[in-house]
Amino acid sequence: MNVPRVYLDSCIVIYLHEGTADLQAAIRDRLLPPSGNRPILNVSDLTRLECRVRPLRQTDTSLLSEYDRFFSLPCISKLPLSSRVYDLAAELRAQHRLRTPDALHLAAAIAGECEQFWTNDLRLAKAQADIVLKTLP
Numbered sequence: 172m173n174v175p176r177v178y179l180d181s182c183i184v185i186y187l188h189e190g191t192a193d194l195q196a197a198i199r200d201r202l203l204p205p206s207g208n209r210p211i212l213n214v215s216d217l218t219r220l221e222c223r224v225r226p227l228r229q230t231d232t233s234l235l236s237e238y239d240r241f242f243s244l245p246c247i248s249k250l251p252l253s254s255r256v257y258d259l260a261a262e263l264r265a266q267h268r269l270r271t272p273d274a275l276h277l278a279a280a281i282a283g284e285c286e287q288f289w290t291n292d293l294r295l296a297k298a299q300a301d302i303v304l305k306t307l308p
Contacts, residue, residue: 178280
């Protein structure tokens with residue numbers, strides 16, 4: 172029984188909470204499939220930071236609480252942003268011309284041994300496709 176380790180890019184978490192009803196349902200269906208194995212969900216503190224910016228800026232305490240509840244769910248694993256992750260992010264940024272946050276997300280997924288990286292960022296998805304997430308440098 173293979174349960175995939177999945178890293179959620181910030182945009183996926185934001186769409187889950189702020190997207191259209193159809194988009195929210197599609198993401199929920201992938202997170203909680205009616206049959207088969209549920210993925211092991213991974214994020215980093217960077218994911219949390221990026222999700223909290225808009226509600227903080229707009230003083231939307233309800234949305235902020237919703238995000239805080241999501242990130243405290245027992246099914247969400249937080250991957251550390253260690254020195255090793257930052258070093259790998261620098262390499263990814265140099266090789267794939269990624270922005271620093273995107274390189275950090277991808278490096279956290281690689282270091283966290285995630286088999287899948289869920290994003291809607293086309294540039295980041297292209298870089299991720301060029302890298303085998305199971306292989307650590």
